[in-house]
Amino acid sequence: MKVVLSRRYTNLQTPGRLIALDGDKVRLQILTLELPWNGNQKRVSCIPEGVYEVHKVHSPKFGKCFMVMDVPDRSGIMIHPGNYASLTDRSDTSGCILPGMARDDIDDNGIEDIIQSAYALEKLLNILPDSFKLYVI
Secondary structure, three states: OEEEEEEOOOOOOEEEEEEEEEOOEEEEEEEEEEOOOOOOOOOOOOOOOEEEEEEEEEEOOOEEEEEEOOOOOOOOOEEOOOOOOOOOOOOOOOOOEEEEOEEEOOOOOOOOEEEOHHHHHHHHHHHOOOEEEEEEO
16 A cells, blocks of 8 residues: 655645555545644654655554654654644644644634544554555655
């Protein structure tokens, strides 16, 4: 199975689309939200484009989720549930990838948020193998 995360960059955040492919067949497609690109700085940037090994893990904070391995100059990068990804006071990520089924401004602050995140993560956990390569483009 090939897993691709395609992204677009804004000054406020990095929205994306994660697609799980089985050959030519799309098995799953969800949305993502990350912090904006800030030169791969810890806690304030999304991760760089590249190919990463990803493993299912159990996090004390998030429960079952995914760990993105060998991110240059970074550690602890996960795919975990959350709604807010921006450099404001309210953020559920400090560099991780938030999955979701849709985006909306749920807190009326003018910044897009991701919704149905736990549901999207559950779908990923059910369809993806214990280890896979993630192509971030």
